Amino acid sequence: xxxxxxxxxxxxxxxxxxxxxxxxxxxxxxxxxxxxxxxxxxxxxxxxxxxxxxxxxxxxxxxxxxxxxxxxxxxxxxxxxxxxxxxxxxxxxxxxxxxxxxxxxxxxxxxxxxxxxxxxxxxxxxxxxxxxxxxxxxxxxxxxxxxxx
Numbered sequence: 001x002x003x004x005x006x007x008x009x010x011x012x013x014x015x016x017x018x019x020x021x022x023x024x025x026x027x028x029x030x031x032x033x034x035x036x037x038x039x040x041x042x043x044x045x046x047x048x049x050x051x052x053x054x055x056x057x058x059x060x061x062x063x064x065x066x067x068x069x070x071x072x073x074x075x076x077x078x079x080x081x082x083x084x085x086x087x088x089x090x091x092x093x094x095x096x097x098x099x100x101x102x103x104x105x106x107x108x109x110x111x112x113x114x115x116x117x118x119x120x121x122x123x124x125x126x127x128x129x130x131x132x133x134x135x136x137x138x139x140x141x142x143x144x145x146x147x148x149x
Contacts, residue, residue: 007033007040008047020070050081052101075107079149083142089134095120095141116144
């Protein structure tokens with residue numbers, strides 16, 4: 001288990017204990033886990049983003065803090081938010097992460113997510129030039145999710 005997993009696990013437990021709203025000091029976390037503050041920023045941006053169901057507010061400086069709020073969205077709101085966040089291009093790693101998060105949040109059945117992942121894989125898109133795959137992958141995934149809303 002990597003340091004990012006340990007930090008994310010700690011924050012998850014603290015969020016559970018704090019009923020979904022938590023305020024932390026970036027420097028305190030970095031000191032606690034023996035890492036640089038940028039590692040905390042990395043965990044915040046990859047594990048606690050709106051796509052994962054969180055709002056993160058941050059203030060830098062001496063009295064700086066990170067406030068994490070777990071947001072509960074219904075299935076339709078979450079799917080619409082994900083559709084809006086995909087953008088014009090989506091790499092295969094990001095597609096996998098989005099689909100995994102949708103399954104974990106119970107907005108998408110595992111079999112539907114697996115089918116979407118296969119449909120947007122580089123193998124499925126092999127006849128498309130590599131420079132166009134991410135744009136097509138984004139379009140396909142958006143269409144799948146739109147039809148699930």
